[in-house]
Amino acid sequence: MPTVRRIVHDFLERRGLTTIFGNPGSNELPFLADLPPSFRYVLGLHEGVVVGMADGYAQATGRPVLVNLHAAAGSGNAMGALTNAVYSRSPLVLTAGQQVRSAIGLEAMLANVDAPQLMRPLVAWSGEPAAASDVPRSVAQAVFEAELHRRPTYLSVPYDDWDQELDDNAAVTLDRTVRRGSLPSEYQVAELVARVEAARNPALVLGGEIDAAGLFDRVVALAEHRSLPTWVAPSPYRLPFPNRHELFRGVLPAGIAAVSDALAGHDLILVLGAPVFRYHQHVPGPYLPAGSRLVQVTDDPGAAARAPMGEALVADPGAVVEALLARTAPRPTARAFVPNPEPATAPSALHPEQVFAALRETQPEDTVYVVESTSTNSAWWRQMDLREGGSYFFPASGGLGFGLPAAVGMAMGRPDRPVVAVVGDGSANYGITALWTAAQYGLPITFVILRNGTYGALRWFGELLGVPDVPGTEIPGLDFARIAEGYGVPATTVTDVDELRAQLKSSGLRLIQVDTFPTSPE
Incomplete structure (x- = not known):
């Protein structure tokens, strides 16, 4: 009969999670034994660096990536870097070794007491299988939760589980798929199209999700189609629009009053693929300029729910962009780029x-x-x-x-x-x-x-x-x-x-x- 390790390795291989970023300790060695030849283990010398490398890899590929950490201490070392992966919505699947089951309650060296609690509330899901037979299903859940939420997940596995033999039921995990659909309804599309058409002076604000979804060129087409002045939302982690384009107005400042001042004069503010907003400096003031309405489109329910103002549509921004391109009348702008100014100089060293x-x-x-x-x-x-x-x-x-x-x-x-x-x-x-x-x-x-x-x-x-x-x-x-x-x-x-x-x-x-x-x- 197959072991837990064999089933999990097969599942990861079928899902394409064959690049592992890690820094292993003794608890992790049984999982790493007998890795198939298709796997690549990328060693980092500190767990924060390991998660940072995995974050970059996930953003570059758009796919989930497996991270191998060590128990409580190694997982703790990774948490600073994990905060970046949470807000870049990188689907990292963090796995950590746990002491053998009989030693956890004794708090033996390298036991992670209440392991699932350690990474909360950062991760979308955190778990530790109640029995060795549940490890394959738990690994699959960690992968699917990361994909669905586009957020890291965390799974702690006692290291004596990996050699346990399983019955045929465990193999059904190998063929599972989980998919998500989030298209806007016809009514929602029609309502948004009408608002854009009726707006006197609309503006576009874009977030990193646009670039992550591969919509860079499509939002440029939308901005040019409607001659929309375009900002990037505060604190951007990716660039969703060409920064020298004549319609580009810059990155919005990260203070409440400053955002409101920057958007003054626009009666409709359409925000695609961004929270509203990720402020930094505490500069109090009105959330929006007088006379303006904000509509946010995001596939992140959390970002929609916690926003302090505006209306939110939880849907695929790409579908909304295509609908606006197809259903709104063109007010085109020729594509032009603003030249760069001469670089500033400094009295000492390079500017x-x-x-x-x-x-x-x-x-x-x-x-x-x-x-x-x-x-x-x-x-x-x-x-x-x-x-x-x-x-x-x-x-x-x-x-x-x-x-x-x-x-x-x-x-x-x-x-x-x-x-x-x-x-x-x-x-x-x-x-x-x-x-x-x-x-x-x-x-x-x-x-x-x-x-x-x-x-x-x-x-x-x-x-x-x-x-x-x-x-x-x-x-x-x-x-x-x-x-x-x-x-x-x-x-x-x-x-x-x-x-x-x-x-x-x-x-x-x-x-x-x-x-x-x-x-x-x-």
């Missing part, structure tokens, strides 16, 4: 705008940028020219440690596109061991470390809150070129823009450390 201009001028148009440098956001959007879907990724919950690991996952998930990670020196320390994995797999990633010796965003926030003299914002003395070489990544340090351009034109795995002038997000 971040100079770095981003160099990237724009030297990197292919289909480059995937993984960005984790909050203090340079304004400079980034002024200088970059991103015209393809899947070109921009940012930590969705603002949790540091995303950039370097996610770039590794992106490079594995999209080997057909160049990958560049642009990471601040403060952020880089949180996921630095991802460099080792990049070196081991020979991934052709360009890591650009912006070194300004400070937590720039934190200093900016201190000034915003009226506490400019707080400690712990300076980080001098870091040399990422030497650190990278220790992990096996070729590295160099540049100090002028010509040298930077020359380095950016080379290929293969490398890290470029650039000394930059401190800036703020503005």
Whole structure:
């Protein structure tokens, strides 16, 4: 009779979950025994890096990915990175080894007491099978829950379960499928079309879900079809619209009053694929400008339910976009792109705008940028020219440690596109061991470390809150070129823009450390 391990391996193989990101401990070894040849185990040296790599891989491929963590301590190490995966709606299937069943109640070393509770409320579903015979069904549920909710799930499995033999009932799990449909009704479509047609000055606000669903080009077509001024929702983790398009109005600020001010004058605000809204700075004021109505379309029921204003339609945004293209009268805009301004300069070191201009001028148009440098956001959007879907990724919950690991996952998930990670020196320390994995797999990633010796965003926030003299914002003395070489990544340090351009034109795995002038997000 087949073992639990055999059934689970077969199920994962049939579902395409054959790339495993992990950092195993003793409890996990029985699951990893006898892996089929089609499986690939990607080792990370810290659990936060493991989840960051898996998050990048899931966003790059659009598919669930298996993560292998260690009991309570390893799972706890992963939780910071897990917050980003939750808000990017990445379908990660987290598995963790548990002590043998007879030792859990004794709280033996490496027992995870009340394991399902550990990851709540972050994950969409969390469980631990009540018996070995229920492990295959529980693994299947973890996968299906992750797919349905587009959110991570967590499963703890006692390690003595994997060798248990099962009867024929266990095999029925192998052929299961679970699907979801969320098309809007005819009445809902007609009502929305009528509102758009009747609006005097409508505006479009797009979220990361649009890019995740592969709708980048279709929403551009919609904006041009109706000449809609288009914003990106606050705190974007992906870019759903070309940022130099003449209809692009920018990324909405992350304060209540600031959003309302930016959208003033629009009587209809149509939000596609975004919460309304992910605020950050506490800037109180009216949620919406006077005289405006907001309609949100999202396939995330939670985002629809918790919104403080507007009307929500829980449906596939793609179906709504196609309906609006087909049923509304055209008010077309010719496709045009706004030129980039000359990059700003600084009295000492390079200005971040100079770095981003160099990237724009030297990197292919289909480059995937993984960005984790909050203090340079304004400079980034002024200088970059991103015209393809899947070109921009940012930590969705603002949790540091995303950039370097996610770039590794992106490079594995999209080997057909160049990958560049642009990471601040403060952020880089949180996921630095991802460099080792990049070196081991020979991934052709360009890591650009912006070194300004400070937590720039934190200093900016201190000034915003009226506490400019707080400690712990300076980080001098870091040399990422030497650190990278220790992990096996070729590295160099540049100090002028010509040298930077020359380095950016080379290929293969490398890290470029650039000394930059401190800036703020503005």
